[in-house]
Structures are given as C-alpha cells and as structure tokens.
Amino acid sequence: MDLRSIQQPLKQHYRDDPGAAVITLRAQADSTTVPTTCSVDIGRAVYEAEAHAGVGGSGGTPCSGDLLLGALAACAQITCQMVAAASGIPLESASVAVEGELDLRGTLGLDPQAPVGFRQIQVDFDLRAPQASAEELTKLKERTERYCVVLQTLLSPPEISVSFSG
Numbered sequence: 001m002d003l004r005s006i007q008q009p010l011k012q013h014y015r016d017d018p019g020a021a022v023i024t025l026r027a028q029a030d031s032t033t034v035p036t037t038c039s040v041d042i043g044r045a046v047y048e049a050e051a052h053a054g055v056g057g058s059g060g061t062p063c064s065g066d067l068l069l070g071a072l073a074a075c076a077q078i079t080c081q082m083v084a085a086a087s088g089i090p091l092e093s094a095s096v097a098v099e100g101e102l103d104l105r106g107t108l109g110l111d112p113q114a115p116v117g118f119r120q121i122q123v124d125f126d127l128r129a130p131q132a133s134a135e136e137l138t139k140l141k142e143r144t145e146r147y148c149v150v151l152q153t154l155l156s157p158p159e160i161s162v163s164f165s166g
Contacts, residue, residue: 003085073098075150083143090131
C-alpha cells in the first residue's frame with residue numbers, strides 16, 4: 001500500500017481548507033434492562049459493555065476501562081504501522097500491549113483517597129524490524145507517540161463538559 005499517495009490529496013485538501021480537517025466523532029451509550037450493562041453505538045458498530053466484575057459486573061463483557069485501553073492499543077498500533085509505511089521504515093511486524101492499573105475502592109466510594117480511574121497506564125510496543133536502522137526506529141517511536149490521537153488525548157486531556165438533562 002502506498003500510504004503517501006493515499007494521504008497526499010487529503011493533506012492538500014486540508015491545507016486548502018483547514019476547516020475540512022476538523023471532524024467530530026460520536027459515541028452513544030444506552031441503558032439495558034440490567035443496571036451493570038449498556039450498549040455503545042459508535043456509528044459503524046454497536047458494542048456491549050458492562051461494569052467490571054470487581055464492582056458488580058459479570059466479567060463476561062468488556063468494561064469501559066477495557067474499551068479505553070483497547071482504543072489506546074488500536075490507535076498506537078495503527079499509528080505505528082502508518083508512520084512506518086509513510087516513512088519507508090521496513091517493519092516486518094508490530095504489536096502493542098496496553099495495561100492499566102486502577103484501584104476499585106475509588107469507583108466504589110470506599111476510600112476518598114483512592115483515585116477514580118487509572119493511576120498508571122503502560123504501552124509496550126513489540127516491533128520486528130531487522131532491516132531498520134537505530135535512527136529509523138527512533139524516528140518511528142517519536143512520530144508514533146506524536147501522532148497517536150488517543151495517546152496524545154490522554155497525555156494532554158481536552159476540556160470536557162458534562163451535562164445532565166431529564
């Protein structure tokens with residue numbers, strides 16, 4: 001796949017019309033008959049999610065934390081592959097493992113000192129690129145980190161507003 005030829009007209013379009021580069025992604029979660037589950041519609045697919053088993057879910061369906069870590073793994077994986085392809089870095093294979101640690105006492109309200117949410121997330125890349133130079137691998141790492149949307153969102157959180165209506 002020649003990624004540069006695919007992206008070139010897109011880049012030119014965004015240079016000519018910067019407003020066209022601003023997109024809005026949406027997701028909507030809706031209730032089910034069980035208070036520990038929901039359905040999540042991202043427009044192209046619907047996923048089932050539930051509370052983690054450690055807070056009352058069954059453990060049979062991904063929890064929101066799983067989905068967050070999965071989004072980070074997917075974004076890092078695709079970004080790495082695209083950077084390698086666009087840069088001509090010979091990458092035989094790549095995989096990304098993401099692990100997050102959280103203290104369930106926070107979300108259960110048991111300890112006001114326990115944070116609600118992940119307190120640490122580790123992203124590990126396993127690359128097979130025997131033909132790539134050390135310089136190419138450094139460039140791949142730097143550009144993957146720079147252009148991974150989910151990673152950058154977590155590192156520099158956006159302004160978030162929350163509203164309730166009834």
